[in-house]
Amino acid sequence: MKWYKIFTPELKELIDTKNLKGLRLILGELHPADVVDVIKELEPTERTIAFRMLDKEKFAEVFSLFDPEEEEELLRQFTEHKVKEILLEMSPDDRTHLLDELPASVVNKLLKLLPPEEREEANILLNYPSESAGKVMTTEYVTLKTEMLVSEALERIRKTGPDRETIYTCYAIDENRILSGVVSLKDIILAKPDQKISQIMQENVHKVKTTDDQEKVAKVIQKYDYISLPVVDSENRLVGIITVDDILDIVEEEATEDFHKMAAMQLPEEKYFRSGVFKHVSGRVVWLFVLILASTISGKILQQYTVTLSSIITLAYFIPMLTGAGGNTGSQSSTLVIRAMATGELMLSQWLKVLWREICAGFLLGLALGGTAFIIATVFLRDIKLGITVGISVATVVLVGNIGGATAPLIFRCFRIDPAMVSAPLITTILDVTGIIIYFEIAKRILSI
Amino acid sequence: MKWYKIFTPELKELIDTKNLKGLRLILGELHPADVVDVIKELEPTERTIAFRMLDKEKFAEVFSLFDPEEEEELLRQFTEHKVKEILLEMSPDDRTHLLDELPASVVNKLLKLLPPEEREEANILLNYPSESAGKVMTTEYVTLKTEMLVSEALERIRKTGPDRETIYTCYAIDENRILSGVVSLKDIILAKPDQKISQIMQENVHKVKTTDDQEKVAKVIQKYDYISLPVVDSENRLVGIITVDDILDIVEEEATEDFHKMAAMQLPEEKYFRSGVFKHVSGRVVWLFVLILASTISGKILQQYTVTLSSIITLAYFIPMLTGAGGNTGSQSSTLVIRAMATGELMLSQWLKVLWREICAGFLLGLALGGTAFIIATVFLRDIKLGITVGISVATVVLVGNIGGATAPLIFRCFRIDPAMVSAPLITTILDVTGIIIYFEIAKRILSI
Known part of the structure; x- marks a missing residue:
């Protein structure tokens, strides 16, 4: 049982007895992520009361932890004043995430609620390509000047820090907002008060462009163990940062994307319950359709071996074993290679090493x-000749399947297609055809039909 | 091309011309993760020279970024004095990670090099179960006392901070090392110097036990966006912390584990090139073996329909399509459900909702x-009756496959088996058998054989 289920009756009682002070106290103590869990357990009317007990900062935080669909639903229930308050309090990256999922007409209405400056910023963020660094970054970071003293920097951090996404990495910029260095709060704390920022900052800054893919951002943060990474525009001006907590979600999202591709689906961004049944089905049917057409080829090929098959009908018994062995081996080796490429362990240039390994x-x-x-x-x-036929066929199909499965992702990457598109069903279907040809050709020779 | 490949010729030249000062300067500027990339490009003799140019702190950092196998290889080349230095400089979690992969005899030899205190600590860390919080935590964190003033706390952070894994979250403990609160450096910086730690610390601390699974740790950090999480022993004493950068690796590791399970393999911890060919094969053959035995059942069932099959041999042409359609649909729906369970979106209690959705x-x-x-x-x-037979069979098999694929992970979870064990090949093989039975039973009825 989840802990918040123990909590729910208590909250419900506080609401029932109109003990708003107690309610405010408890909700104030809870982490926003826990408030979300608790609130989801309440009835709609209770929910409204609970929402009203949150101060506006926490309200925005709690709100941004709902799924975009739920956020849309909630927005409809709030007054215009409340909606404006939430939009202003939300951190820019959470706001982009929300607006990005809403229909254009709603977005326009919401943007009109914002003051001109915020509206422009929201618009810029919204226009970055999806899954790009610009789309996931936040604009709430601490900037310093290179000529500042450490004591002055600390003063500035104290002043601007409270509403920043992180203060643990600060960015030194010049008058044109060009990024000139990065300094961690750790270095600032450990430095002498009269040292200059330029003396303690790191000048070789790892940064990404607004148009870079979020997967690249994740790889950089993961490799260098950063807490945040600066994002610059095409003229090298600092425009945002991406923090490690968002990267955790991205890593999981990208892994899910690869999973879905491997099972031959085009549902990369959707959560399981998020899409309606029709959307759920339409995302899956295309591939199943392709695969069923592909399996017609197996039938066509079997037709060519009608003579062989009808003279020894027992050959048919082993068709599932033959196609299964090839498909299973192939999907194993392709998974290993796809995964090693996704985590960055295996490079295209190592194809010869992979080939040799998988031949062995x-x-x-x-x-x-x-x-x-x-x-x-x-x-x-009870027929040794048939046994030999099946044995040799399985061995050949396994060898071919293993090599095919391992090389297919490499070939895809070579043609700049995402290797994860080498889905298990695709491999299986191709190897079905190959397996049947190998099987009947070997049978014809050994059994001299 | 990777950027460090541009860098390598320059380094090689510095080594050739014995410009050790220049070499030291460049390596000193580079991030440890980049030093690893550059060093891997060098010849063994050049490598030794480059290693010697690193100060001992950076040396340990660079060293811990190699794979355990490479670390073992490197250790053999270093003098005993150097090995001791590295072991002492390495952070406790990196050291545990190394020792954990080495053969027991080597570990014993290495532990003897350490002073008693470090040896004992290393021993304790090594003895936690694999993939537990205790195994991945580090013991280098900042502790404070609740009655300290903010100014005193800052002083202590300045003193103890430099060699800690993180200073951004500090832990307040009492005289028995019982964790009484957590305070972020942000709160300390923003507080007044004469406030007490007990006034600004968070008392409801999320923590994990040493024996908790690393996946649980990852979920907590991800949910609450923490930078680090405290680990306590069975008596609630603080014994370590886990930082978010290690969690990134864990999230990827767990996703890889699920990937491999889905392709029916038992190679969760190995990287692609890390294991030898024999180990690589032995990890895969068991499942393939099980699957080939399972496919014998398909053969046995086909045998039962010999009469049906030999009277209308054309039925055989559609066996691959039938089994394919069921298997593909099933592996799609099981992937969706497995993934949704792994990311925590879907709970076992929602089985009815899943069932209904997948029936539709x-x-x-x-x-x-x-x-x-x-x-x-x-x-x-060109036979409408056969067409009807195939059509109805495919429709039935797809429906059954879809429901079976979606419910199998739920049933597995119900029996406390990891849902990711519902691998695509397993689903495919089971649905092969089901598909054949459905196909021939329908054929017998419609074609009245």
Whole structure:
């Protein structure tokens, strides 16, 4: 049981008995992420009361933790004044995330509520390409000047810090907002008060462009263990930062995207319950459609072997084993390679090493599985010649499947297609066709049909 | 091209011309993660020279960024004095990570190099279960006392901070090391110098136990956007912290683990190139073996329909389409459900909602794909009765596959088995058998064989 379920009855009672002071106290103590969990357990009317007990800062924080669909729903229930307050209090990256999911007409109405300056900023952020650094960055960071003393810098951090996303990394900029260095709060704290920022700052700054993909941002933060990363525009001016807590969500999002691609789907951004059944189905049916057409090829090929098949009908029994062995081996080796490429361990340039490794592995796997298949088929049919046919076929299909599965992601990457598009069903379907051809060709020769 | 490849010739020249001062300067400027990339490009003799140019602190940092296998290799090349220096400089979590991968005999030799206190600590950390909070935590954090003034706390942070993993979250403990509160450096900076720590600290501290799984740690940090999380022992004493940068690696590791399970493998911890070919193969063969045995069942079932099959041999042409459609639909729906469970979006208690959703989706998908199959089969064979047989079979198999794929992870979770174990090949193989039975039973009825 989740802890907040213990909490809910208590809150409900406070609401029932109109003990608003107690309610305010408890909600004030809770972390915004916990407030969300608790509020989701309440009835709509109770929810409204609970919302009203939050101060506007916490209100905005709690609000931004809901899913965009739920946020849209909530916005409709609030007064215009409240909506404006929330929009102003939300951090710019959370606001972009919300506006990005809303229909254009609603966005326009909401933007009109903002003062000109905020409206312009929101508009700029909204116009960056999706999944780009510009789209996920926040504009609330601490800037310093290079000629500032450490004591002055601390003073500035104290003044501007409270409503910044992070104060642990500060950015030194010149009069044109060009990024000239980065300094951590740790370095500031450990430095002498009369040192200059230019003396303690790091000048070689890792930064990303607004148009860079969020996956690149995640890789940089992960590699260098940063807490935040600066984002610059095409003229090298500092326009935002991305913090590590957003990166955690991105890493998970990207992994989910790869997962879905591997299962042959085009539902990268949706959460499971978020999309309606029709959208859910339409995202899946395209690929299933392609795959069912592809499997027609297997049928066409089987038709060509009608003579072979009808003279020895028992050959049909092993079609599932043959296609299964190839498909399973192939999807294993492609998963290993796709994943190693996604985490950055494996580069395209290492294709020869991968090929050699999977040829060796394929031989060993083929030997083991072909041997097993030979024994099964011989015992099953009491016919050693058929057993040999099945055994050799399985061994060959496993070898081919293993090499094909491992090289397909490399070939895709070579043509600049995302390797994760080499989905398990795609590999399986291709190897079905290959497997059937190999099987019947070997059968024709060994059984001299 | 990676940027460090531009860098390598310059470094090589500095080494060739014995310009050690220049070399030291450049390596000193580079981030440890970049030093690793550059050093990997050098020849072994050049490497030794480059290593010697690093001061001992950076040396330890660079060293801990290599893979454990490479670390083991490097350790063999260093003098005993150097090894001792590295071990002492490494942060406790990096050291545990290294020792954990080495053979016991080497570990014992290395531990003997450490002073008693460090040795004991290393031993304790090594003995936590693998993938537990204790195994990944570090013991280098800043502790404060609740009665300290903010100014005193800052003084203490300045003194103890330099060699701590993070100073951005500090932990207030009592005389028994019981954790009594947590205070961020932000709060300390923004507070007045004469305030007491007890006044500004957060008393409701989220913490994990040493034995908690690292996945739980990742979920807490992700939910609350923490920079670090305290780890306590069974008596609630603070024994370590886990920082967000380690969590990034854990999130990726866990996603890889789920990926590999889905492709039916037991290679959770290995990187692609890390394991030898034999180990690589042995990790994969077990599952392939199980799957090939399972596919024998398909053969056995086909055997039962020999009469049906030999009277209308054309039925065989559609076996790959039938099994494919079921398997693909099932692996799609299971992927969606597994992923939603892994990210915490979907709970076991929502099984009814999932079931209903996938029944609806299955009907729609079955209608679309069954219709397609009917058209293909009718055109292909010019026989409307066979077309109807194939169409109805595909529709039924898709519906069954969709429901089966979505509920299997839920059933697994119910029996406390990791849902990610519902691998695509497993689903495919089970649905192969089901598909064949459905197909031939429908065929027998419609074609009255």
